[in-house]
Amino acid sequence: MAAGETRLEGKVVLVTGASGGIGVEIVRRLAAEGAVVVATDLDAEPCERVLADLPAPGRHTALALDIADEEAWKTLCAAVSDRFGGLDALVNNGAIGSIGSVVDEELARYERVIAVSQTGTWLGMKHAGALIERSGGGSIVNLCSILGTVGGLGNSLAYAAAKGAVRTMTKNAALHWACAGVRVNSVHPGFIGTAQLLERFQGSERHAAMLAGTPMGRLGAAEEVAAAVAFLAGDDATYITGTELYVDGGWTAA
Ligand SMILES: NC(=O)c1ccc[n+]([C@@H]2O[C@H](COP(=O)([O-])OP(=O)(O)OC[C@H]3O[C@@H](n4cnc5c(N)ncnc54)[C@H](O)[C@@H]3O)[C@@H](O)[C@H]2O)c1
Numbered sequence: 001m002a003a004g005e006t007r008l009e010g011k012v013v014l015v016t017g018a019s020g021g022i023g024v025e026i027v028r029r030l031a032a033e034g035a036v037v038v039a040t041d042l043d044a045e046p047c048e049r050v051l052a053d054l055p056a057p058g059r060h061t062a063l064a065l066d067i068a069d070e071e072a073w074k075t076l077c078a079a080v081s082d083r084f085g086g087l088d089a090l091v092n093n094g095a096i097g098s099i100g101s102v103v104d105e106e107l108a109r110y111e112r113v114i115a116v117s118q119t120g121t122w123l124g125m126k127h128a129g130a131l132i133e134r135s136g137g138g139s140i141v142n143l144c145s146i147l148g149t150v151g152g153l154g155n156s157l158a159y160a161a162a163k164g165a166v167r168t169m170t171k172n173a174a175l176h177w178a179c180a181g182v183r184v185n186s187v188h189p190g191f192i193g194t195a196q197l198l199e200r201f202q203g204s205e206r207h208a209a210m211l212a213g214t215p216m217g218r219l220g221a222a223e224e225v226a227a228a229v230a231f232l233a234g235d236d237a238t239y240i241t242g243t244e245l246y247v248d249g250g251w252t253a254a
Contacts, residue, residue, distance in 0.1 A: 009034030017094025019046035021194025022222045029226035040065035067120030073127040086135030089233040090128040093143045097159040110158040117162035137181020144186040174242030183241040190248025193219035215250030
């Protein structure tokens with residue numbers, strides 16, 4: 001199905017990290033398929049700018065949410081319930097990384113990456129997932145990474161720890177809700193050529209290593225990740241739970 005069709009018509013979908021490189025494309029794709037998007041990030045203002053570019057911005061809502069803050073999740077879910085009467089899907093996209101290796105990562109940075117990227121994802125499942133269950137069921141899509149599964153380039157240890165936990169938490173939550181109508185799956189991007197990633201790494205040895213390790217020989221596009229998210233969020237995936245979908249140009253197949 002191409003973007004623009006209405007597979008997600010009327011579904012209320014909450015996206016975290018919605019103003020980041022991949023988050024913006026997820027919001028655009030979900031909206032193009034008919035979803036009503038609740039776009040959240042640390043600040044609401046960049047999310048408002050993302051929504052302003054959509055064809056019917058008034059259908060959607062931008063809200064601030066720090067995913068590492070449990071009280072903020074409770075407040076946000078109450079606001080979504082009041083405004084929309086329920087929630088159909090959650091895209092746990094927000095995360096932070098760190099490039100440090102097993103020997104040079106710093107403890108404070110490690111703990112922050114875990115707090116946001118791992119615990120933040122769990123808190124989303126706990127609170128927004130419960131709201132989805134009360135709303136009659138739906139879908140949770142957790143943005144994971146190839147680094148949740150394989151060693152990548154041998155650095156980013158804290159990020160790999162967090163994403164490895166997201167991968168297994170996804171399966172654990174999928175089993176918890178298997179008969180309750182809440183599906184939980186993970187999407188594992190490889191190296192995606194967002195503006196942020198290119199700004200940081202273009203022309204570097206790391207950039208060359210990303211390309212060299214990717215069988216397709218190119219970085220992915222954020223739109224290609226968004227397409228996988230939209231598929232798992234909607235009713236084309238009603239018998240899919242606890243699975244992991246790689247959008248990695250073949251990295252993990254090699
Ligand atoms: N870009 C890649 O190559 C790549 C590869 C594999 C996986 N991923 C995953 O895809 C997702 C999106 O990645 P991206 O490249 O767009 O990253 P990004 O850094 O561009 O965006 C992440 C977003 O998360 C937000 N965020 C950070 N801390 C937060 C917090 N405490 N609460 C709420 N929001 C917070 C940021 O403000 C930002 O908008 C992440 O889960 C990332 O781990 C990305």
